[in-house]
Amino acid sequence: MISLRHMRRVRYRSSRVSWQSGTNNSKGTLTTFVSRQYATTPIPRRISLAALRRQGLKRSNRHYHDASLSVIPLRYLRILVSNHGTPLLLEVIAPHSTREDDDNTPRILAFSAALKEEGLLSRIIQWCHDFIHSLWEAIQVVLRVSGIAIRMSPLMILSPAAYLTSQVTQNDNNAVSELAWSYFMHVVQHLGPGYVKLCQWVATRRDIFPKVVCDRLSRLHDKGYPHSLQESERILRQAFGDDYDTKLHLERVIGCGSAAQVYQATLMNNNSNNNNHDGSTSSPVAVKILHPGFSRLIEKDLWLLDTVSKWLHEWAPEGSPIQMMNLPRAVQNFGDNLRRQADLTLEGDNLIQFRRNFYGQDEEEGQASSAIFFPQPKPGWVTSNVLVEDLVENATPIAEFLQDNTELGLQTRKDLAGPLLRAFLKMVFQDNFVHSDIHPGNVLIQTTTTEAADNHNLLERLWHQFRKTEADDATTPTTVTKRTIVFLDAGIVTSLDDNDRRNLKDLFRAVILNEGYEAGRLMVERAKYERCSQTEGGVEAFATGVGDIVAEFHDRRKSGLTLGAVRIGSLLGQVLDLCRVHGVEIDPSMASIVISTLVLEGLGRSLEPTLNLMDCAIPFVLGRGKV
Known part of the structure; x- marks a missing residue:
């Protein structure tokens, strides 16, 4: 029994x-x-x-x-x-x-x-062991808090000085404020990956934190300090055995963030059935390795953040801005996202799912979405600490294309803008599986050159060869250049539940049909947690605010303005700010998608100022969009 x-x-x-x-x-x-x-x-x-x-x-x-x-x-x-x-x-x-x-x-x-x-003796020994372990952890936390306090102590002077200067000069971007924010950014970079990720996450939660804070923290770059080659080899031995180097050869570091660093490497295919298309028995790969102790360090930082957030929430006055932020819930959401980055098997699974979404079940590139590429994880070479995937060769960050203002460069940017925005809209409205860590560093452009196809028969080619001139040689293209958009770092993905998907589609439909007031009321009714109904006229004020934002956007779009002037991301950001003011809590997944929309719209506006994101979104909202 x-x-x-x-x-x-x-x-x-x-x-x-x-x-x-x-x-x-x-x-x-x-x-x-x-x-x-x-x-x-x-x-x-x-x-x-x-x-x-x-x-x-x-x-x-x-x-x-x-x-x-x-x-x-x-x-x-x-x-x-x-x-x-x-x-x-x-x-x-x-x-x-x-x-x-x-x-x-x-x-x-x-x-x-x-x-x-x-037995009793074993329990006593175990209790002593656990007590010593807990005491050691407490000492480490105290030392961590002391170190943070010492590093942050200059802000006790800089922050009040910046606030007073802003009040006197009526300018938030004065020299003292710039100094305070610069010092804060410098300290965060040296506190560790947990705090870098925290600030980056805060920048995405405009429904919780003020706009000025989010704007400042969005400039924080995810830079890290590389660990040694010996540490990488130790992690690889633990993951794949002592003989891993007979199959995998590390070559050089090609990237380093706060959570992991990436090597270019060569993977040997010992089985002849695994040969590449060109007959070779090896293939270039990228090897992503978590920094040693990353998981342990973020757990300690998350415990500290959780304790501080609960203390602030409990001691804050009722109805104060700190209580409205609901910091414990925000820290829990942040912790969930950060823990996902500490397991590279999840990133491998996400890449496989993206490939299925864009290429179909057979996962063959060049079919439905040949303009989009996701690296493929190598079977048998993925663990929680190591991810071996395709190396994207002949690729450059998309930011480099933004600096090319030649006629050819402008045309290339225009050709890239449409597929980039449509790929993101496909993730949101069709797949409900959204890459939530999109920024210019995670988007590459791979350039491949092939010979131009010759559709003439033998006699026509001989006649053309006989009649052609030097001018013909100069004007006849002999190669075709293809550019593919590559998405990297798929560790964080977002999927909306049915309620939030309905809210997002209703908001887009409201913009199209100019029905913002009704969309605002629906957002309050469907919110998992909201305070505006507890205030007289709160729901009406929120719905009216959403209606005004949508009406302004609708009027500007009808006047024929381009993406540079009509910004759907700006509209969504204003709605999130309105949610923060009126206490309408937005699901973190939806907030993440809104921020990704802001980033993608910024890229689209830089690539092609005349492209309108709403025009791209309409087919996907109606269920008929294609990449």
């Missing part, structure tokens, strides 16, 4: 094995169906639930945090036990991922057939 009981601490007795993707009752191996991250994680001979949490699950209040997935509420975690009290199964009863292939079936986290309860 098996029954559900509350979780209790137990000790697992098992041989030193690796976590496998299947149960083995006779040998007592531990099994996981949660994440492939654990597939190569060795477990100790004696492991308690506390140690299990330290490997991947972190307990915080009433939640267990999986470092590679999302937050699992504690109420969904149970142990199945037999009548004599021997725990058999730790089960996740609720789904914990938003990917489309997940269903509502339970997820088995760990299983063992050889379980014994620990």
Whole structure:
């Protein structure tokens, strides 16, 4: 007879094995169906639930945090036990991922057939071990807080001085403000990846934070300090074994961010069936490796941010701007996004899904969306810390094309603007699978040159060869240049639920039909959390505000203005700012898509000022858009 009981601490007795993707009752191996991250994680001979949490699950209040997935509420975690009290199964009863292939079936986290309860002495030793571990973590947090406070201390003088100067001069961009913001940016760059990512995330949440703060933080670049080649080789050995270098040869660093660095490398195809199209047995690849200790460092920073946000929320006056920001919920959302970046298997899965969305089930480039490319992960070469994927050769950042003002350069930019915007609109309205880390550094343009096709028969070619002149040689093209838009860093993707998809489509339809007031009322009615209905006339004020924004946009568009003057991204940004003022909470996924729209619109405006994003969006809103 098996029954559900509350979780209790137990000790697992098992041989030193690796976590496998299947149960083995006779040998007592531990099994996981949660994440492939654990597939190569060795477990100790004696492991308690506390140690299990330290490997991947972190307990915080009433939640267990999986470092590679999302937050699992504690109420969904149970142990199945037999009548004599021997725990058999730790089960996740609720789904914990938003990917489309997940269903509502339970997820088995760990299983063992050889379980014994620990004795009194073992429990005392374990308690002492846990206490020392917790004390050491507390000391590390205190040291971390002290270091941050020392680095930030000059802002205690610069910030008030900047505020007073702004009030006196009526100018927010005065010299003192510039100095304060420059120093703040410098400090953030040196605090670590967690704080860089936090500031970048704050810049995307215009529904929570003031516009001036978001504008400033949007300039923060994701730069990192490269780790050594020896560290990279150690991580590769842990991921693929000591003989990895017989198949994978690192060459040089081609990129470095706050979370990972990227190498150019060569992958050997030992199996003749895996040869490339040109018959070679090797292929150039890009190897993305997380910085050592990245996951551990961000967990400590997230714990600190969570503690501070809860303290500020609890002590802030009722109805104050700090309470309206709902900082604990914002930090939880940020933590979920950051943890996804700490598991490169998720990025590999996202790339595969993007390729299916754009190329079809057969994943053949050059069919439905030949103007768009996503690198393909190499099977068997993806772990939580390492991602090996196609190397994009002959590619340059899209920002370099913005500096070419020649006639040919302007035409090239015009040719790129349409496919770029339509690809993003396809992600939003057709696939509901949106790349949420789009910026000029993550968009490359790959240039390939092929010989021009000759459709003439042999006699015509001979006659043309006999009659042609030097002028003909100068004007007849012998090659064709093709440019493909490449999207990189797909670790963060966004999918809207049915309610938010309906809100987004209704907002676009409102702009098209000039029905902003009705769209505003629907946003309040569908909001998961809002305060404006608690204030007399609050709903009316919010709906009227949305109506005014849409009416102004509609009038400007009808006057025939171009994308440079009529900006749908600006409209969406104003709506988010209105949500912040009136306390209408927008789902973080929708806010992320709005910010991505702002970025894409900015790129489109730089590439082709006469292109109107709304005109591109109408077919996709109606369900008939094509890249």
